[in-house]
Amino acid sequence: MGTVPGDDTCDTSNKIKIPLITNIQRYSLQDGPGIRTTVFVKGCPLRCPWCHNPETQKTLPEINYNVEKCIGCAKCAEVCPTGATYIEGEGTDSFLRFDRSKCIGCGKCVKVCLAGAREITGQSLTMDEIVKEAMADRLFFMNSGGGVTISGGEPLLFPQFTLELAKRIKNEMAHLAIETAAFCRWTDLEQLVEHVDLFLIDLKTMDALKYKKHIHGDLDVILKNLENLLETKASVRVRLPIIPGFNDSFGDYEAMVNYLDQIRDKIESADILTFHSYGEKKYQLLGRDDYEYRNVHSMTFKPIKPLVDMLTEVGFIPGVSLTVGGLIGVNTMGSASGK
Ligand code: SF4
Ligand code: SF4
Secondary structure: OOOOOOOOOEOOOOOEOOOOEEEEEEEEOOOOOOOEEEEEEOOOOOOOOOOOOHHHOOOOOEEEEOHHHOOOOOHHHHHOOOOOEEEEOOHHHOEEEEOHHHOOOOOHHHHHOOOOOEEEEOEOOOHHHHHHHHOOOHHHHHHHOOEEEEEOOOHHHOHHHHHHHHHHHHHOOOEEEEEEOOOOOHHHHHOOOOOOOEEEEEOOOOOHHHHHHHHOOOHHHHHHHHHHHHHOOOOEEEEEEEOOOOOOOHHHHHHHHHHHHHHHHHOOEEEEEEOOOOOHHHHHHOOOOOOOOOOOOOOOOHHHHHHHHHHHHOOOOEOOOEEEOOOOOOOOOOOOOOO
16 A cells, blocks of 8 residues: 555654645535535645646645736745746846746745735645634534535545544534545545545546556555445445546446446445536646646536436436536535534
8 A cells, every 4th residue: 555645644743734725615515515615625646637626736835826917016026035936138128937846835926916916825724723714604504404525635645634624523513524536545534434424535437547547546446445435334425527538438437337336325326527627727827738628618418418327227316316517405414413
């Protein structure tokens, strides 16, 4: 299990290492039942080429630079301690340059940018601050059967943090979900079982070679973790991100359906998440030109209809144990005091 992430998440003084947080998103409707607040951690061991949250991939802070908002005042270049932001040329022939390889994410340029052209992704928060913000919508949780979801990035890249946050949220009597690709050590996932009400597990493909080559993960580890999790009788929804040209062929659908049919009685549902292009702008702001799905349109229902039909044929029930689009409605177990 040497290549499975999660080994170096505690510092030497044994304190819990808290990851940077890219967002604590309130009124989230697609990360579990009801109205939720989703905590996005920064850092992921996988590299899905279609990722629509690229700001959550790296663990270090990054600068979003929106050229369209820049008024060319050059204040950022004056304060940049590393020369990452600098002026090239003189007078009317001068240009503002940003060499991201020299950027240490100190945020000094963000503070002086009055135009709002720069912002930092990845906030350093204390556990108390995260819990306070995550629980700010407690009343909405109670009325909608919602709660808190820990997402990312990959929460299991920070197993001790995720465990501690899970305990704190459960102490607040809120429903707790965790969104994970399950590419982690089983022991890290196992320790969460008694604190988590719902696991949202991503299953991106049943093709191990494709998983390794394009996503940089190990499908065997993921399936073993999923199966171990089901043995514990944990509540699990399997999420199927369907991506044009990656896993939307008949063969891909068939492999997914065959597998899901075997575990159908042990999972709450299969949730189909169709590709959307909302992340494209984020790549631009991060200065990344490696987004492979540039100009690819968001998916419609038509290409996933065969998958819906195949899942229905093996017994998944649309609207109950089969959903499309991420909305899964209210928690029918009530306002989720949890386990
Ligand atoms: S974050 Fe710091 S190092 Fe990076 S460009 Fe801004 S001032 Fe320079
Ligand atoms: S401080 Fe902001 S507005 Fe001024 S040059 Fe830098 S990025 Fe542009």
